[in-house]
Amino acid sequence: xxxxxxxxxxxxxxxxxxxxxxxxxxxxxxxxxxxxxxxxxxxxxxxxxxxxxxxxxxxxxxxxxxxxxxxxxxxxxxxxxxxxxxxxxxxxxxxxxxxxxxxxxxxxxxxxxxxxxxxxxxxxxxxxxxxxxxxxxxxxxxxxxxxxxxxxxxxxxxxxxxxxxxxxxxxxxxxxxxxxxxxxxxxxxxxxxxxxxxxxxxxxxxxxxxxxxxxxxxxxxxxxxxxxxxxxxxxxxxxxxxxxxxxxxxxxxxxxxxxxxxxxxxxxxxxxxxxxxxxxxxxxxxxxxxxxxxxxxxxxxxxxxxxxxxxxxxxxxxxxxxxxxxxxxxxxxxxxxxxxxxxxxxxxxxxxxxxx
Amino acid sequence: xxxxxxxxxxxxxxxxxxxxxxxxxxxxxxxxxxxxxxxxxxxxxxxxxxxxxxxxxxxxxxxxxxxxxxxxxxxxxxxxxxxxxxxxxxxxxxxxxxxxxxxxxxxxxxxxxxxxxxxxxxxxxxxxxxxxxxxxxxxxxxxxxxxxxxxxxxxxxxxxxxxxxxxxxxxxxxxxxxxxxxxxxxxxxxxxxxxxxxxxxxxxxxxxxxxxxxxxxxxxxxxxxxxxxxxxxxxxxxxxxxxxxxxxxxxxxxxxxxxxxxxxxxxxxxxxxxxxxxxxxxxxxxxxxxxxxxxxxxxxxxxxxxxxxxxxxxxxxxxxxxxxxxx
Numbered sequence: 070x071x072x073x074x075x076x077x078x079x080x081x082x083x084x085x086x087x088x089x090x091x092x093x094x095x096x097x098x099x100x101x102x103x104x105x106x107x108x109x110x111x112x113x114x115x116x117x118x119x120x121x122x123x124x125x126x127x128x129x130x131x132x133x134x135x136x137x138x139x140x141x142x143x144x145x146x147x148x149x150x151x152x153x154x155x156x157x158x159x160x161x162x163x164x165x166x167x168x169x170x171x172x173x174x175x176x177x178x179x180x181x182x183x184x185x186x187x188x189x190x191x192x193x194x195x196x197x198x199x200x201x202x203x204x205x206x207x208x209x210x211x212x213x214x215x216x217x218x219x220x221x222x223x224x225x226x227x228x229x230x231x232x233x234x235x236x237x238x239x240x241x242x243x244x245x246x247x248x249x250x251x252x253x254x255x256x257x258x259x260x261x262x263x264x265x266x267x268x269x270x271x272x273x274x275x276x277x278x279x280x281x282x283x284x285x286x287x288x289x290x291x292x293x294x295x296x297x298x299x300x301x302x303x304x305x306x307x308x309x310x311x312x313x314x315x316x317x318x319x320x321x322x323x324x325x326x327x328x329x330x331x332x333x334x335x336x337x338x339x340x341x342x343x344x345x346x347x348x349x350x351x352x353x354x355x356x357x358x359x360x361x362x363x364x365x366x367x368x369x370x371x372x373x374x375x376x377x378x379x380x381x382x383x384x385x386x387x388x389x390x391x392x393x394x395x396x397x398x399x400x401x402x403x404x405x406x407x408x409x410x411x412x413x414x415x416x417x418x419x420x421x422x423x424x425x
Numbered sequence: 426x427x428x429x430x431x432x433x434x435x436x437x438x439x440x441x442x443x444x445x446x447x448x449x450x451x452x453x454x455x456x457x458x459x460x461x462x463x464x465x466x467x468x469x470x471x472x473x474x475x476x477x478x479x480x481x482x483x484x485x486x487x488x489x490x491x492x493x494x495x496x497x498x499x500x501x502x503x504x505x506x507x508x509x510x511x512x513x514x515x516x517x518x519x520x521x522x523x524x525x526x527x528x529x530x531x532x533x534x535x536x537x538x539x540x541x542x543x544x545x546x547x548x549x550x551x552x553x554x555x556x557x558x559x560x561x562x563x564x565x566x567x568x569x570x571x572x573x574x575x576x577x578x579x580x581x582x583x584x585x586x587x588x589x590x591x592x593x594x595x596x597x598x599x600x601x602x603x604x605x606x607x608x609x610x611x612x613x614x615x616x617x618x619x620x621x622x623x624x625x626x627x628x629x630x631x632x633x634x635x636x637x638x639x640x641x642x643x644x645x646x647x648x649x650x651x652x653x654x655x656x657x658x659x660x661x662x663x664x665x666x667x668x669x670x671x672x673x674x675x676x677x678x679x680x681x682x683x684x685x686x687x688x689x690x691x692x693x694x695x696x697x698x699x700x701x702x703x704x705x706x707x708x709x710x711x712x713x714x715x716x717x718x719x720x721x722x723x724x725x726x727x728x729x730x731x732x733x734x735x736x737x738x739x740x741x742x743x744x745x746x747x748x749x750x751x752x
Contacts, residue, residue: 156498189531192497199530203521209487210522213494220450220476220500227494239514243487250482405528406567408535408590411619411666 070096070307071289071319076280081292081324084299087352089360091299098306100149100299106367108149108169108298109358110376112141115165116355117380118174118387119329122181125388126333134181139296139328141165142354143260146301147228151309154196156214156227158207161200162260163230170195174387182391186401196225205235208244208257215253215318226254226312228305234265236279245286245320254312256305257283257320260295262327267340283320295323296354326352428606434576435465435541435597438583439503441613443473446501449587452481453488453505453541462507463543463602489515492538493522502538503587509544509596510553523592524567536592539583543599544572545637545687547734549727556724557636557688562594563665563697570594570664571618574639576607578662581616589618598637605640621668623675627655629748630681633672633698635661638687638735645740652741654748664694672698673705680711681747685740687733690718712750717743 074080084099085091093099100108119138125131144166148157157166167177172195179187180200188199201207211229218225235241236259248255259279263270276282283290289311293300301323308319326349330337337346362368403418404410410418429437443449451466457480460467470478481488485506492502506512512519519540526534546555562570571586571593573579579597586593621633625646634642639660646656657675661667676682682702684695695716702714717740719733 156494158494185529186531188529189533191533198497198534201522203517206490206518206522209490209518210494210497212487213491213496214498215494216491217495217498217500220495221498239484240486240490240518243482243484243490246482246484247487247491401531405531407527407569413666413669 071291074291076278076290076292076322077284081294082300082304083294083297084303085297085357085361087296087357089357089364091361094303097303098150100302102365102367104149105298105358106362108145109362109368111145111165111169112298112355112358113373113376114380114383115141115145115168117377118168118384119164121381121384121388122178123329123333130392131178132181132183133332133334135161135332136329137162137164139349139353140260140262140325142298143258143295143301143323143325144230145169146298147256147258147305150302150305151226151228155225156211156218157197158211158214158227158229159198159200160204160207160230160232160235160260161202162232167197170197172197174384175390178388179391179394184394184397185405186397187391205231205238205240205244207231209240209247211255211257212244212248212251212253215248215255215312216251219251219253224313226256226309228256228258230258230260232265233259233261233263233270233279234268234273235259236282237273242286245283245288245318248318249286249288252315252317255318256308256312257318259320259322261322261324264327264331264337264341266331266335269340278322280320280322288318288320290320290322292322292324295325296352296357298354298358328353426608426610429576429609430603430606431573431576431579431597432463432465432602434580434609435583436467436469437609438580438587439466439469440472442584442587443469443477445613448499449501449503450477450495451503451505452479454481454483454507456480456505461505463599465505465541465597485511485515486518489518489523489540493518493526493536496536496538497534501587504538504540506540506542508554509542509558510556512542519568520565524565527591528567535590537590538592539586539595540593541595541597543602544596545598545600546724546730547600547637549730552726555730557686557719559596559664560688560693563694568592568594569618569666570596571662572596572598572636572664573662574598574601574636574660576605576609578616578622580609581614582618582662584613585615585618588615593618596636600637601640616662619663619666619668621662621671622660623671624658624660625656627657628679629655630683630744631657631659631672631675631679632683632685632744633659633661634685635664636687638685641735641737641740642685644737645744648737648741649744649748652745654745656744661694667698669701669705672702676702676706677709680709682710682714683717683744683747684715685717685735687719687735689721690716691721693718711752712747715743715747
């Protein structure tokens with residue numbers, strides 16, 4: 070099926086357009102209405118939680134935070150197409166997938182608030198890696214996880230996320246090649262939001278698409294509308310089938326747009342125009358899904374307003390639990406480097422505690 | 426018992442542990458069919474199959490990075506960097522992730538990974554094949570750094586490293602790979618990581634060395650004995666976390682301290698050990714501690730190698746001066 074959407078021929082998978090109209094494509098798995106509604110609720114919750122974090126940062130209550138706004142459909146559509154125990158390996162803009170998987174919002178907030186305890190995610194429960202700051206490094210973890218699951222014959226897959234800028238890193242290419250050579254069940258998602266902090270996608274590479282880089286490694290590769298949860302879902306569903314049948318990895322470039330700054334420390338007005346942002350606002354994944362659900366009378370404007378209030382109250386509560394929780398003890402900042410703290414570090418800890 | 430070279434002891438440790446633990450996998454460049462460029466993994470693919478011992482693609486960051494995913498999913502990767510000088514493409518994965526996952530996740534994801542790498546000079550090698558960068562690895566929180574000097578220790582320490590729940594940089598002295606044979610027991614045995622070994626007891630001075638340099642250090646101890654200098658020679662064996670107790674106790678007895686290592690001097694292992702000795706045994710010292718090390722030069726190509734390496738004679742001369750120094 071992927072060959073019908075060869076990105077080198079300018080083809081891109083698009084199922085739901087920005088007016089919220091769905092055009093099913095033969096053989097591409099389609100989300101049903103209850104899935105779309107379920108997805109919408111997670112997207113809305115993500116949007117509200119994300120905006121609350123920005124507001125907290127502006128109030129001085131949250132350190133530097135990377136917003137997700139505009140990209141909610143990608144991790145979410147992807148995880149909805151997978152099993153709960155497939156590995157989810159994130160970069161740092163995958164809050165929607167995080168919430169869909171059932172990981173508490175407080176853990177997302179808490180990691181960025183600055184306490185490692187919130188990155189304690191038991192793997193047998195969540196099969197999720199914490200945010201990975203060194204760009205593209207996490208894709209190699211994805212390949213290794215996929216190898217291990219193949220080795221153990223569990224049928225589990227691993228999905229890894231990276232941004233457009235990350236495709237320039239060596240680890241991106243090594244990860245694709247490792248997974249391909251091993252025929253491992255890895256799925257690689259590029260969230261192409263058009264900017265690596267300030268560097269535009271066009272300056273990152275001269276190839277017309279990022280997806281086509283997968284062909285260099287013999288990996289079926291496809292470009293999808295990343296603001297359309299149905300396109301993401303359909304592509305990942307097909308990639309998962311390949312992976313579970315032992316056919317190896319798939320590369321998916323999900324084209325989207327970062328509606329907010331790179332992080333709260335970034336000023337996007339320095340490198341992109343207001344007109345460009347305005348062009349992308351109507352393509353917002355949340356708005357188009359909302360349009361669809363309203364047209365099908367699966368939602369009402371009143372219900373949406375009520376949900377926003379509910380989610381904001383939820384977000385506030387989750388952040389409050391983070392803000393009022395104890396900071397790490399000094400022992401906690403030492404005790405997790407090794408299973409047992411070496412004598413040298415024990416002495417440093419003692420000295421540090423006694424130092425005046 | 427049979428006498429094995431250090432390489433054969435590494436191979437024996439691998440096979441011994443892989444027979445006991447079906448989740449151990451090993452990979453790296455040329456590790457599979459060929460058994461590695463030094464043959465450390467000879468026969469492993471044949472005995473354990475291509476899924477447990479295989480050639481990786483030629484990409485060191487990928488070797489380390491994929492080991493992370495494997496470890497998180499319950500495998501026990503023992504990976505090989507073909508030469509320590511080729512490990513730098515993997516530096517980011519090792520420093521930014523392997524060393525940090527336990528702390529980052531407060532113990533949810535741990536990294537029981539062994540990273541083997543031949544190190545050191547004196548073998549007339551090409552560029553990038555002779556370096557001793559243990560101080561760089563030893564500086565990274567979250568890593569342990571182990572360097573055996575004998576076949577017996579290599580097997581016991583590698584088995585300990587494989588069983589250790591934390592990541593270990595296992596540096597193998599390639600100059601010793603085939604140069605000595607030693608009785609090595611069959612079956613599994615361990616040598617504790619973090620414990621040094623007193624090779625010879627003495628009361629004139631304490632000398633710490635490790636890895637390939639132990640050969641000259643040991644020879645020097647014999648020469649010094651003839652000169653009436655009784656050396657307490659300690660094989661450090663673990664660079665981090667190093668065995669402070671053994672060193673300090675020895676210095677308190679001898680009052681004189683010397684470190685000998687092949688690696689560059691500045692910010693090296695000697696710098697750390699001497700600092701610790703001065704901090705904790707200052708009042709016992711009868712002379713300024715001495716470090717006899719490689720220079721801060723890039724390791725020369727073979728025609729200039731001799732300017733880098735440390736000879737037995739140099740150790741003897743410096744140790745004698747230290748032993749007879751009086752304030």
